[in-house]
Amino acid sequence: MKQTGSLLVVDDEPIVLELLPTALRHAGFTVATAATGEQALVAAYENPPDLVVLDVMLPDMNGFSVIRRLREIPDRATGETGRRRMPVLFLTAMDTTEDMLHGLRLGGDDYVTKPFDLQVLIARIQAILRRTGGPASPLVAVGDLELDPDGHQVTRAGRPVRLSPTEFRLLHFLMINTGRVVSKAQILDNVWHYDFDGDAGIVDTYVSYLRRKLEAGGGAPRLIHTVYGQGYVLRRPTP
Known part of the structure; x- marks a missing residue:
């Protein structure tokens, strides 16, 4: 299957880290995973993904702190930082309006609450990649x-x-x-x-x-x- 982009899935729930990446790979994505904020930052620096799927509640730091630090990672080619270089989709059980607005104001590109429909999640990922100049969706x-x-x-x-x-x-x-x-x-x-x-x-x-x-x-x-x-x-x- 033709790949549609590289994703980094960050979540501390073992079942999510097992099932979600499998489904996303089946949809054609290349997927890396991380269970903590620090692991996510290291993975994003070493192999910058096209998009990060980020849980808010992590064991070492919350997702809002992670996105702030992700924005500080410089582009290796240009040395620049920026929201559009590494899009973030929050995937979390925190479903209050205040949480959603906070995540979006920090530069999140979308906010999806658990439980979620897999096909809707994939469609939202593809929409973000189209908006941010990521890889084209496959034929x-x-x-x-x-x-x-x-x-x-x-x-x-x-x-x-x-x-x-x-x-x-x-x-x-x-x-x-x-x-x-x-x-x-x-x-x-x-x-x-x-x-x-x-x-x-x-x-x-x-x-x-x-x-x-x-x-x-x-x-x-x-x-x-x-x-x-x-x-x-x-x-x-x-x-």
Whole structure:
């Protein structure tokens, strides 16, 4: 799988340091880990990552102190320091508005609270990397279907497929979960996020839109399948 950037995950919870890096590597990232603030600073100095995923509550210092010191690490090529050189996403159980604002005011690029949805976390990491000039998101391909997250383009068998922003997000979510059944609730959380307050039947409507556009002409095999009572799954076409 094409790599999408290097990450440093800093957390003192063993299960987080075991499961989260595994999932991020599966998504295409190169991942280093640290369990303390000092370990994070050493790792960031020796091998500066494209982005730091940083817990606030660490055993030796809090994440707010870590981000202050991260900003003091000079760029080895230019000697300069700066927020955009090493983006930080806070990942923490501290979920008060005051904590969030404090982290963002210190230069955090985003603030995600635990428990979190993995696909949403990955999408936020990719969004930060795009904003800060990090590595481009990889082309996603399933059979003859290709999706370019950065260029917002989709082709099937080389033919451009014009999608609305919502259709594009839905297709992207299905493609990065190829072979895995996703429920309507998961789709709503990851495509419509938290601002949706309506009929879950909208998922069926947009899946129908996607099918028509992806199968235009009638000759292309179906990619998006209904699993009754469970949700939808995008499968690679059989030869």
